[in-house]
Amino acid sequence: MPEITYREALNQALSEEISRDPNVVLMGEEVAQFKGSYKVSEGLLEKFGPDKIIDTPISEAAFSGLAVGAAMMGMRPVVEFMFWSFCYVAFDQIFNNAASIRYMSGGLINVPIVFRGPANGGTNVGATHSHTPENFAANTPGLKVICPSTPADAKGMMKAAIRDNDPVCVMENTILYNLKGEVPEEEDFIIPLGKARTVCQGNDLSIIAHGRSVMVALQVAETLQEKHGVSVEVLDLRSIRPLDLDAILDTVRKTNRVLLVEENKPFCGVDSQIAYLIQEHAFDHLDAPVKRVSAIDVPQAYSKALENFQIPNHDRVLAKAMELL
Amino acid sequence: MEGIYHDADLKDSPVSEKKTVVDSPDIAQTSDFSNLPINLQLDSEEKIRLYSQMVRIRRFEERSLRAYQQGHIGGFLHLYIGQEAVAVGSVSVMSEDDHVITAYRDHGHALAVGMDMDECMAELFGKRTGCSKGKGGSMHFFAPDKNFWGGHGIVGGQTPLGLGIAYALKHRKKKGACMCFMGDGATNQGPFYESLNLASLWGLPVVYIIENNGYSMGTAESRHSAGEPLARRGEAFDINWSVHQGHDLYEVRDAINNALVLAKESSSPSVLEIVTYRYRGHSVADPDQTYRSKEEIEEYKQNKDPINLFRDKLISEGVLSDEKANLLDQAAKDEAEASAEFAIASPFPEVSELMDDVYWETDNPDQKVSSGEMFFESSR
Known part of the structure; x- marks a missing residue:
């Protein structure tokens, strides 16, 4: 089994799912031309073009909400937060809209969306960039929350998250991005959510x-x-x-x-x-x-x-x- | 408490007795929009249907107000009374490819897109026959089968969602546009500007419709917004903007149609400000006299009521008669009454349904792929 980094594992998951399903797009700050602030999306713009790998302005509320609206219409957007800390300016879109629209519509509308990015401390970036909001998200019925800790989990759980029909918050870790581990290559390597x-x-x-x-x-x-x-x-x-x-x-x-x-x-x-x-x-x-x-x-x-x-x-x-x- | 209110007595006097329009300088300035192509294509039957839709919305909401006062409806009830021409006029020019999303004052839009009174009234009553099975309430009506995406409770929170609907249409190369309604208060929320920037930058087919009823809850426009008109804020983003009067259904139709055409033909957004007025408080539980006068409300009811104005127009066009108008009004009252009876007779949701509709996955156990606990109440 090939040994790759956590970052490459995420990249593979994104690449495979974008290839597999035309409804999947990746959007966020610096994900395309810049190749991702942490290079998670490196090479994806070249592979899939600007319709699938989409650079956004620094407007978390707008692009998170835009992605929720697109998900309501049946797309499967993957939204990258440069840091999960930045989701706080998009709180309403995630915690009201993504989480509650299915319930408030009596189950008429699904929101198959992934919010992903790093959520960790330990990198000397101070209080505003070091939040770990998995407890906030898990406190919100309607959201699913995962925190993969190995390259294999990063790939298998990211793929599961993208295929999931509910909103999934994927909390990664900048310190883990360089961590190496064995990761299966199979297209359908999926690690189901909810399995310790x-x-x-x-x-x-x-x-x-x-x-x-x-x-x-x-x-x-x-x-x-x-x-x-x-x-x-x-x-x-x-x-x-x-x-x-x-x-x-x-x-x-x-x-x-x-x-x-x-x-x-x-x-x-x-x-x-x-x-x-x-x-x-x-x-x-x-x-x-x-x-x-x-x-x-x-x-x-x-x-x-x-x-x-x-x-x-x-x-x-x-x-x-x-x-x- | 019961049955005391009728927000505006719809006219049943002959057209010849109406006040002259020059009483109101604003109205005197308006031109006649009935001869514009979008309105010339309406036949008599369609005009009567539009009139009837406005009356139905008014009567539905008046009946809901009584139900609220009787204690059948909880929480908030944000009435649209006075603004009916905006929703009805806008929806009347949308095609089956177009979509609608709005804020919490959503009853008018819901009925205009074709939701029926029963499911709407039952939702207000919190009954399981409601459009959202009693889980959404007044602010959260949805009908995706009618391209109606809610019903959103947080001021301005729907502005990125409307953008996303437009984005999905464009990404999938569909030909429709999204009408995203909002109030004047929502123009001061940050996500609106982020959305305007993206709408223009990415050329998305979204029409932001500011229903400016003059008050952000109880704060008058002059106290909540710098610069006017509000729609001009679109200019900073190179977005087409314009201001229109919302009491004239013909004018609304023309304005919205032009914006929809622009959205669909050149994938360009617009910001339209439709000046309108609500007769009731922000929500019916709110005091109404602390920030505006009875006289002001009365002035609108007398001179700018969208239903009375349209009724007068149709009578002068020879399309409608007093008798016919009265019949339509009675039919709307009867339909609203029947919807209240339906709501009363409907069952409340069972407690066992409380945990349905949260996750797709728990509602579809046969297709469930994850494992583990999804809910954390102490039932295990």
């Missing part, structure tokens, strides 16, 4: 994470094994809504101790809901309270010295894991 992945098996502690936090969880699992002989199971949620509750409960019932790790800020973050679900459905299987490591609860800091501590890092996750053992 057990990254490594273990018996003593479960670390449940999504997005780049999965990488941190894996590093901590290795440290715990090597230095403390602790066997850690790491579960990658992959998809926030739909959520693989069965997989969450399975690992909790197996290890009886659970640590949740995410880049969200803690208050009303995704993991508050996960923790709630665990105590509701697996209370008797817990040998310790559920613990969390989230981003430190302040606006994202600019300075590397501060931000590297702010987002979940190896040492903070390890320290919290030790509290559970």
